[in-house]
Amino acid sequence: MGALRLPFNEMTPCLLYADDDMFFIKPEVQQLQALQIALTVFKQVSGLSVNLSKSELMVSMGTHATQQQLTNVLGCRMATLPFTYLGLPLSNCGLMDLxxxxxxxxxxxxxxxxxxxxxxxxxxxxxxxxxxxxxxxxxxxxxxxxxxxxxxxxxxxxxxxxxxxxxxxxxxxxxxxxxxxxxxxxxxxxxxxxxxxxxxxxxxxxxxxxxxxxxxxxxxxxxxxxxSDLVLNPQIEDDIKWKWNVSGQYTVQAGYRAMKDGPRILNGSQRIWKLQAPPRMKVFGWLALNNRLLTIDNLNKRGWPLVNRCVLCRVQGESIKHMLDECNFSKSVYSMLANTVPAMVPNLSNNTPPTQMLTDVSISKIQRETMLIMQFIIWRERCARTFSERGL
Structure with a gap:
C-alpha cells in the first residue's frame, strides 16, 4: 500500500501489485482528470501502456448519471460490489457495499x-x-x-x-x-x-x-x-418495531444484512423486488409469500366474524395457499395461460406450489414474472367478486 501525489496537491492511497493497481480518489471529475494525467506521464516515462478498456471504476455513492459521467472521463467500465482484485472478490474480504x-x-x-x-x-x-x-x-x-x-x-x-x-x-x-x-x-x-x-x-x-x-x-x-376496528389511545405514543428479530430493536447491522442478504434472511421473499413488474404487484407477491394478505382466514384470526368460503370456487375455505395454489379457478387460469404462451409459464406438473415459483431461482425470471402477474390478476378478481357480483 502506498500513496500517489496527484496534481492539486492531493495524496491518493493506492494498492500496487504486479500489473494490478487500485487507486482511492474522490468521486470528482477533476480528480479523475488528474489521475488520467498521472497515468499518461507514467506511460511516457516507462514506455508501458495503460489498458483503460480493461479497467473499472467503482463509485460508492451518487446517481447513475454521475457515475456514468465519471466513467466517461477515463473511458473505462463501471463496476459494482462485489468486484475482484488479484482474483479475489473484495466483498468477501471485509469490504461492505457502501x-x-x-x-x-x-x-x-x-x-x-x-x-x-x-x-x-x-x-x-x-x-x-x-x-x-x-x-x-x-x-x-x-x-x-x-x-x-x-x-x-x-x-x-x-x-x-x-x-x-x-x-x-x-x-x-x-x-x-x-x-x-x-x-x-x-x-x-x-x-x-x-x-x-x-x-x-x-x-x-x-x-x-x-x-x-x-x-x-x-x-x-x-x-x-x-x-371500524381502529382504536386510538391518547395516553400512549405510537411505537415502531423491527420485524426481523425477537427484540424488535433496529440496528444498522441488522438493516444492512436484511437488504444485502434478504433472500436468505427473509425466506426468499426478497427476490420479489428484483422482478420486472409494477411496484404494487411486487408488494402483493411479498405479502402473499409472508401470509399477510387479508384473506378471510386471516381476518378470522383477527376476530372478524366472516363466513370462510372461497368466492372463486365456492367450495372450500379461503386462504392464501388455497386461493393461489389449490383453487380450481386458479388452476384453470394457469392452465389457460400455459396453453396460450407455454414458453412464459413454468412447468405446472411438478410439485412446486405456484406461490413458491415466485422465488424459485431454477425457474427463468420471465416465467416468475408471468406467475406474479397471473396471481395478482387472480387476487384482483377475488376482490371484485368479494365486493360485487362482477366477475371476469
Whole structure:
C-alpha cells in the first residue's frame, strides 16, 4: 500500500501489485482528470501502456448519471460490489457495499424519529429541521426515497395516539393501505394523513377526489371496514418495531444484512423486488409469500366474524395457499395461460406450489414474472367478486 501525489496537491492511497493497481480518489471529475494525467506521464516515462478498456471504476455513492459521467472521463467500465482484485472478490474480504450501508444508516434515522423515546440525535435533528428545514440536496432526497420502501416493509407500527402513523404509507395492522387499496389511493387528497386526523373525520368520502371507478368504490367499503376496528389511545405514543428479530430493536447491522442478504434472511421473499413488474404487484407477491394478505382466514384470526368460503370456487375455505395454489379457478387460469404462451409459464406438473415459483431461482425470471402477474390478476378478481357480483 502506498500513496500517489496527484496534481492539486492531493495524496491518493493506492494498492500496487504486479500489473494490478487500485487507486482511492474522490468521486470528482477533476480528480479523475488528474489521475488520467498521472497515468499518461507514467506511460511516457516507462514506455508501458495503460489498458483503460480493461479497467473499472467503482463509485460508492451518487446517481447513475454521475457515475456514468465519471466513467466517461477515463473511458473505462463501471463496476459494482462485489468486484475482484488479484482474483479475489473484495466483498468477501471485509469490504461492505457502501450504498447499502448508507441506506441502513438512513433507516436508523427513520427508526429514531418514529420511536417515542427522546434521544440526543433526535432532539438535534428536530432543532435543525425547525431552524433550516430538511436538507435541500438531490442526493439526500434520492437516498431518502430509496430507503422508504425498506422502512415500510421492515417495520411494523404499534398504534397509540395515532399522531405519527400515516394512514396510507405506514405498515400498521400488518398492511400498507397504499398497496392494499391502490385504486382508492390514487383518489386520496392527502397521502400523508395520519390516523388521528382520519379518526376526526365523520365522512370518509371527504378524503378523496370524486370517486368514479367501481374498484375504488369497492376499496372504499373495505377501508371503512378496516377503520371500524381502529382504536386510538391518547395516553400512549405510537411505537415502531423491527420485524426481523425477537427484540424488535433496529440496528444498522441488522438493516444492512436484511437488504444485502434478504433472500436468505427473509425466506426468499426478497427476490420479489428484483422482478420486472409494477411496484404494487411486487408488494402483493411479498405479502402473499409472508401470509399477510387479508384473506378471510386471516381476518378470522383477527376476530372478524366472516363466513370462510372461497368466492372463486365456492367450495372450500379461503386462504392464501388455497386461493393461489389449490383453487380450481386458479388452476384453470394457469392452465389457460400455459396453453396460450407455454414458453412464459413454468412447468405446472411438478410439485412446486405456484406461490413458491415466485422465488424459485431454477425457474427463468420471465416465467416468475408471468406467475406474479397471473396471481395478482387472480387476487384482483377475488376482490371484485368479494365486493360485487362482477366477475371476469
Amino acid at each position: 450504498s447499502v450501508f448508507n441506506q441502513a444508516l438512513l433507516i436508523k434515522w427513520f427508526w429514531q424519529w418514529r420511536k417515542p423515546q427522546r434521544t440526543l440525535c433526535k432532539s438535534l435533528f428536530q432543532q435543525h429541521i425547525a431552524s433550516n428545514g430538511l436538507p435541500d440536496s438531490p442526493i439526500f432526497t434520492l437516498a431518502i426515497s430509496k430507503s422508504l420502501p425498506y422502512c415500510q416493509f421492515f417495520f411494523s407500527h404499534k398504534i397509540g395516539n395515532g399522531k405519527k402513523i400515516q394512514l396510507w404509507n405506514d405498515n400498521w395492522e400488518g398492511q400498507i393501505l397504499s398497496t392494499l387499496l391502490p385504486d382508492l389511493y390514487t383518489h386520496a387528497l392527502d397521502t400523508q394523513i395520519t390516523l388521528i386526523e382520519v379518526s376526526q373525520i365523520s365522512n370518509l368520502r371527504s378524503l378523496f377526489r370524486s370517486i368514479s371507478s367501481d374498484m375504488a368504490n369497492q376499496e372504499l367499503v373495505q377501508l371503512q371496514f378496516i377503520l
